[in-house]
Amino acid sequence: MLSSFILKKEHPAPYWNPYVCGIGLGLVLLLTFLVMGRGIGASGAMTSVVASGVNSVAESHAQANDFYKGYLGDGTVSPLKDWLVFEVLGVLIGGFISGILAGRTKVKVEKGSSISTKTRFFFAFTGGIIMAFGTKLARGCTSGQALTGGALMNVGSWIFMISLFAGAYAMAWFVRRLWI
Incomplete structure (x- = not known):
């Protein structure tokens, strides 16, 4: 039950x-x-x-x-x-x-029909590593930089958030084929 x-x-x-x-x-x-x-x-x-x-x-x-x-x-x-x-x-x-x-x-496992579960795990792991590296480079994660830093009107945090959205938008076309 x-x-x-x-x-x-x-x-x-x-x-x-x-x-x-x-x-x-x-x-x-x-x-x-x-x-x-x-x-x-x-x-x-x-x-x-x-x-x-x-x-x-x-x-x-x-x-x-x-x-x-x-x-x-x-x-x-x-x-x-x-x-x-x-x-x-x-x-x-x-x-x-x-x-x-x-x-x-x-x-x-959430994935598109055109990729295998193994490929999905590979991309998820690789993306996590890249995000962890970016977190250390930016001196904070999305919640720390965007939410906290943005609320404090830190210029670096706003640059981080704009860059994050621009990077995600730029990569969307390439990643899209994995989900359709």
């Missing part, structure tokens, strides 16, 4: 209005400024977890590396003390619960 509830319902709930969602996201951003004193972002959580993992496996390497050391402090700080880790966990858990309640959860 639980498995039939978790899997996709016959008539899933309709999608929310994007304007309502945008206002909700803006209110969440405002709330993080009021409660935490800074905006939202996701890439810092991953960096904190990776730095802590490297420190537990190769402490001398992590302490000698300025990049890792910036996230470790004296080396005794757990990534669970970073509120961004809980933000990302909340997004994952909240998204899953929302999908269950709306009847939109399904174990499936």
Whole structure:
């Protein structure tokens, strides 16, 4: 019975209005400024977890590396003390619960009819690597740069967002054939 509830319902709930969602996201951003004193972002959580993992496996390497050391402090700080880790966990858990309640959860690989599942995984993995590299180059992810930086009217964040949309638009024609 639980498995039939978790899997996709016959008539899933309709999608929310994007304007309502945008206002909700803006209110969440405002709330993080009021409660935490800074905006939202996701890439810092991953960096904190990776730095802590490297420190537990190769402490001398992590302490000698300025990049890792910036996230470790004296080396005794757990990534669970970073509120961004809980933000990302909340997004994952909240998204899953929302999908269950709306009847939109399904174990499936979303892909076009012209590519195989293996090719879809390859492109998804490659795109993820490119996005991770871009996140480090831009010094923040889409949520940190576009939402938080954009709300603060940072010029670099606006350039990032314009570049992100321009790049996505430019690549859409090439990627389109994989989905049709």
